[in-house]
Amino acid sequence: MAEGRVAGRAVAERDFAAVLAQVKPEAERLMALYPEKRSALLPMLHAFQNVEGWLSPEAMAEAGRMLSVPLSVVESTASFYTLFFRRPIGRYMLQVCRNLSCRMNGADDVMAYFRERLGVGHLQTTDDGTFSYEEVECLAACDRAPSMQVNLEFVYDLTPEKIDELIAAMKAGTYEVAPLPQTAMPARDWHVGQDTGRKSPGGQDVSHPNAPGGMGDPSGIDLIERLARSPYPIEARPTQERLVREGAERLKHAPHNGEVEH
Amino acid sequence: MPVVKVLTEGIGEVNLRDIGEYRKRGGYEQWQRVATTMSPADVIDLVSKSGLRGRGGAGFPTGRKWQFLPNNGRPRYMVCNCDEAEPGTFKDHLLLEETPHQVIEGMLIGSYAIGSNHAFIYIRGEFKRGFDIFSAAIEEARAAGMLGDNVFGGEFSIELTPHRGAGAYICGEETALLNSLEGKRGEPRLKPPFPAIKGLYGEPTVVNNVETLAFLPHIVKNGPEWFAKVGPEKSPGYKIVSVSGHVKKAGNYEVPLGTTLRELLEIAGGARDGRTIVAIQPGGGSSACLFEEDLDLSYDFDTMAAHKTMLGSGAVVFFDDTTDFVKAAHALVRFFAHESCGQCTPCREGGHWLELTLERLLHGGGLDSDIDLLVSVSHQMTGLNLCPLGDSIEPFLASVVKRFEPQFRRYVKHAEPATV
Numbered sequence: 112m113a114e115g116r117v118a119g120r121a122v123a124e125r126d127f128a129a130v131l132a133q134v135k136p137e138a139e140r141l142m143a144l145y146p147e148k149r150s151a152l153l154p155m156l157h158a159f160q161n162v163e164g165w166l167s168p169e170a171m172a173e174a175g176r177m178l179s180v181p182l183s184v185v186e187s188t189a190s191f192y193t194l195f196f197r198r199p200i201g202r203y204m205l206q207v208c209r210n211l212s213c214r215m216n217g218a219d220d221v222m223a224y225f226r227e228r229l230g231v232g233h234l235q236t237t238d239d240g241t242f243s244y245e246e247v248e249c250l251a252a253c254d255r256a257p258s259m260q261v262n263l264e265f266v267y268d269l270t271p272e273k274i275d276e277l278i279a280a281m282k283a284g285t286y287e288v289a290p291l292p293q294t295a296m297p298a299r300d301w302h303v304g305q306d307t308g309r310k311s312p313g314g315q316d317v318s319h320p321n322a323p324g325g326m327g328d329p330s331g332i333d334l335i336e337r338l339a340r341s342p343y344p345i346e347a348r349p350t351q352e353r354l355v356r357e358g359a360e361r362l363k364h365a366p367h368n369g370e371v372e373h
Numbered sequence: 374m375p376v377v378k379v380l381t382e383g384i385g386e387v388n389l390r391d392i393g394e395y396r397k398r399g400g401y402e403q404w405q406r407v408a409t410t411m412s413p414a415d416v417i418d419l420v421s422k423s424g425l426r427g428r429g430g431a432g433f434p435t436g437r438k439w440q441f442l443p444n445n446g447r448p449r450y451m452v453c454n455c456d457e458a459e460p461g462t463f464k465d466h467l468l469l470e471e472t473p474h475q476v477i478e479g480m481l482i483g484s485y486a487i488g489s490n491h492a493f494i495y496i497r498g499e500f501k502r503g504f505d506i507f508s509a510a511i512e513e514a515r516a517a518g519m520l521g522d523n524v525f526g527g528e529f530s531i532e533l534t535p536h537r538g539a540g541a542y543i544c545g546e547e548t549a550l551l552n553s554l555e556g557k558r559g560e561p562r563l564k565p566p567f568p569a570i571k572g573l574y575g576e577p578t579v580v581n582n583v584e585t586l587a588f589l590p591h592i593v594k595n596g597p598e599w600f601a602k603v604g605p606e607k608s609p610g611y612k613i614v615s616v617s618g619h620v621k622k623a624g625n626y627e628v629p630l631g632t633t634l635r636e637l638l639e640i641a642g643g644a645r646d647g648r649t650i651v652a653i654q655p656g657g658g659s660s661a662c663l664f665e666e667d668l669d670l671s672y673d674f675d676t677m678a679a680h681k682t683m684l685g686s687g688a689v690v691f692f693d694d695t696t697d698f699v700k701a702a703h704a705l706v707r708f709f710a711h712e713s714c715g716q717c718t719p720c721r722e723g724g725h726w727l728e729l730t731l732e733r734l735l736h737g738g739g740l741d742s743d744i745d746l747l748v749s750v751s752h753q754m755t756g757l758n759l760c761p762l763g764d765s766i767e768p769f770l771a772s773v774v775k776r777f778e779p780q781f782r783r784y785v786k787h788a789e790p791a792t793v
């Protein structure tokens with residue numbers, strides 16, 4: 112019996128051997144479909160996630176064993192795709208479209224309403240483990256904007272009333288789309304990787320543009336301003352790192368207020 | 374010009390997911406005719422003569438694409454691209470779910486033409502329902518003897534495998550799609566070699582869009598002239614156009630190429646009451662905007678290209694005079710920043726910083742120089758990447774900054790001078 116190494120209260124004792132027994136026949140069918148069995152990786156990860164509700168480390172390790180692919184490669188591959196959840200998620204995954212046509216038809220209000228009703232933000236799960244919420248890119252349903260998916264089933268023409276009904280039905284367990292299996296209790300932030308926090312290429316947290324180090328931060332503005340107005344031809348421009356270093360150096364040697372340089 | 378029904382015939386009226394219903398309307402007859410009476414060269418010739426151009430975005434002539442395959446005796450693969458994720462596009466979604474057999478028939482004809490014995494369809498991860506519908510349709514077709522070993526008692530054998538992605542726009546790029554289909558990260562490959570030479574598993578491969586392949590049974594049935602005589606000479610045929618944005622009746626409308634943008638607007642119910650259309654994005658999120666004075670342009674590959682934009686995947690978004698183009702630009706820039714695979718620095722970093730710059734503008738912390746920055750950064754990203762994703766930000770962003778610059782300036786609040 113494998114112990115999940117991910118934090119969170121266990122819903123029930125996890126029995127990965129049972130999961131594996133359930134997935135194995137499907138995994139073998141999938142491997143036989145392709146001239147090279149590694150092609151079965153994505154379908155196999157889907158198969159594990161369908162049973163467990165998320166993509167557990169054990170599932171990735173097992174998929175790697177079956178396909179003779181190192182675990183590091185499986186994890187790297189899984190991390191590339193947004194529909195593989197490498198942390199436990201809620202029983203309803205709510206994915207609201209934030210792209211152009213939906214935004215032109217009220218998606219900003221829809222997203223604000225969802226955040227308020229659920230009390231969570233983008234890439235988060237409610238404390239009771241029922242809802243995970245994500246704002247996603249174009250779902251190819253622009254004719255009925257604003258749109259979303261609930262556990263990958265489409266919901267169209269969203270309005271506040273519709274959202275209220277949706278949430279109430281899910282809470283009551285009467286919603287038409289089946290809940291996802293839940294084998295481990297999700298933490299608040301379920302997403303792994305670069306999207307968990309907004310980081311600048313220099314590594315600063317820029318989750319808000321005016322956060323220290325963010326684009327709205329005066330020093331950040333100065334850096335970009337200087338890059339934009341730099342007299343150097345592009346190829347001769349100093350790297351950002353050097354710019355910052357030089358700036359800091361100049362600051363160190365700069366005369367203090369009211370003091371006369373000796 | 375009226376809406377036509379070729380690929381969309383019967384949708385919404387009968388259940389075309391059912392093979393019986395599809396065959397009642399002549400379905401799979403063309404596949405049988407091709408497999409039993411025509412040579413692969415005949416099919417390629419027919420498709421070349423029809424002038425069919427790829428419906429996925431690039432508009433490359435389909436017949437010519439097929440002819441690039443080398444005669445090296447290696448296995449060949451046909452891959453149908455159903456990773457539909459271009460903002461504003463929702464036509465493949467419709468075909469996949471509503472007429473799966475038409476797509477299968479097209480895939481079979483295409484596979485036969487290029488001599489492939491194994492075809493794949495790559496379906497975007499979000500289309501879980503579409504994947505289930507399509508998988509069921511493949512099994513129905515198999516049971517009816519449409520695919521498998523020695524179809525119709527002949528020598529040709531064909532296997533068809535549906536494959537579901539897992540959420541990555543970039544997998545719509547053909548080499549990224551092939552990597553993803555091989556079980557790898559969906560990162561585009563360096564080209565050349567092109568997929569026609571080294572594609573799936575390193576073998577000659579053709580990647581065709583869903584709509585492109587769905588046209589094949591109709592071209593075989595009606596002859597190449599039927600298709601070639603519709604619309605402009607070099608950009609002929611029909612096209613499903615996904616119309617959305619500020620219109621009364623957004624939807625998929627099948628029209629002859631050469632229909633004007635104004636006619637498309639009328640077909641989609643026109644602008645909202647009391648509003649006027651001020652801009653049109655004619656070919657998905659990667660295309661440059663056209664404006665109200667361009668409404669009478671002919672909607673076809675070459676006219677769009679001549680006006681420095683593109684027909685792309687056939688997604689037309691109409692913007693009316695209520696549009697905040699800073700927000701619209703932000704939605705699309707954020708999209709491309711989010712979907713960059715990260716291999717090429719200009720695309721990975723450029724998109725990210727453009728998104729942050731737009732966010733700063735939207736939050737009232739922008740600078741006057743930000744407007745020039747948007748234009749120069751997006752331009753500097755262009756042409757320096759392995760695939761077209763990094764080049765996809767500039768067209769829309771630059772076109773709306775130029776046209777609606779006051780909207781961008783309105784967001785600028787002068788910050789305190791920097792104090793380093």
